[in-house]
Amino acid sequence: MKKAIITGAYDTDVGELHGSSCMGLHAEAALGAITDAGLNKADIDGVLCAYSFTEPHLMLSSVFCEYMNIQPKFNAAIEVGGATACVMVMQAAALVESGMCRNVLVVTGDNRLTGMPKGGAVATLAKVGHAQYEHPYGMSVPAAYALVANHYMNEYGTTSEQLASISVSAREHAIRNTKAHRRTPITIEDVLNSRMIASPLHVLDCCLISDGGAAIIVSAGETGADAAKKPIEILGTGQGHTHEHIMAAPSLSDFGCKHAAHTAFGRAGITAKDVDVAEIYDSFTITLLMELESIGFFERGEAGPACLSGALKLDGQLPCNTHGGLMSYGHSGAAGGMFHVVEAVRQLRHEAEGRQVKDSEIAFVHGDGGILSAHCSLVFGRT
Secondary structure, three states, rough: OOOOEEEEEEOOOOEEEOOOOOOHHHHHHHHHHHHOOOOOHHOOEEEEEEEOOOOOOOOOOHHHHHHHOOOOEEEEOOOOOOOOHHHHHHHHHHHHOEEEEEEEEEEEEEEEEOOOOHHHHHHHHHOOOOOOOOOOOOOOOHHHHHHHHHHHHHHHHHOHHHHHHHHHHHHHHOOOOOOOOOOOOOOOHHHHHHOOOEEOOHHHHHHOEEEEEEEEEEEOOOHHHHHOOOEEEEEEEEEEEOOOOOHOOOOOOOOOOHHHHHHHHHHHOOOOHOEEEEEEEOOEEEHHHHHHHHOOOOOOOOOHHHHHHHOOOOOOOOEOOOOHHHHHOOOOOHHHHHHHHHHHHHHHHHHOOOOOOOOOEEEEEEEEEOOOOEEEEEEEEEE
């Protein structure tokens, strides 16, 4: 059985998009991906959508299909926080490999920046905390990640400068990307002097809030010969889940990313050392640093010094979040994770102008939902 392939990929403009809407961004991303794959709407027999803050609906994928006049064989909305995009890609691969579908459209989008009142997205995310055991004590998403950061810094000697270097590397990549939401150069000092959100995390340690959409087409492997562009093979997938609320996490060092990556690498028949470029969910600087070690790219306590020395840069040991990531390229809910997927496809097609990792053949993508709660890893290969 041939593995599933990605035949189309597209992302809209990202940032402050006045006049944009959730469905409008979905439609643009979907049509862009369909065109990129050399297909027509009639070729789409599976549709997967995520969720929206600005247009919430229990059946968002059905709303989208109605909006686009698509009647697929399979249609579902999936909601796993920041892991949603990767989980949808994993589901789409299973659909085509089982023979249930031939071309699955995986689409995301939201206008969280201009479509919500100031602070609206942050207020909505406050629902992540446990109503009885966390909310009454002031727990927030940044505070929960700050808890992990403080533990990591105490346990492994991670410093604020090392965390800041992750944000700086992301911005350097975004400067090379004309579509990125934030492209103004920053330094480690800028990060450390930016407003404190939840100690030790400053505002420049945190992801953006953006408008934008992104989509891919996952197709049956046998369609590769007819693809309009270089098809990208989905070599391995995996998930890992340890908890929902941070108070119930069995560890503040080991999370489901470890299990998700191990499964994905095993299915792909590779190890972390074989990866040429990584696109890893970076809601906060500590998110990325901790996951780099848990996934196996660095030993415990080594990621911080490595990041500070430039390991994540285009010419570094592990080029990572080459589009600018959630901290500089943009974050539009589930589309934030899909931006990572689209960038991995572009890197393996060798289409990432100005930020291309030379001779990239294997890409790793990881999504993280909740407070390091839900994890999904993907391994892509250049066919």
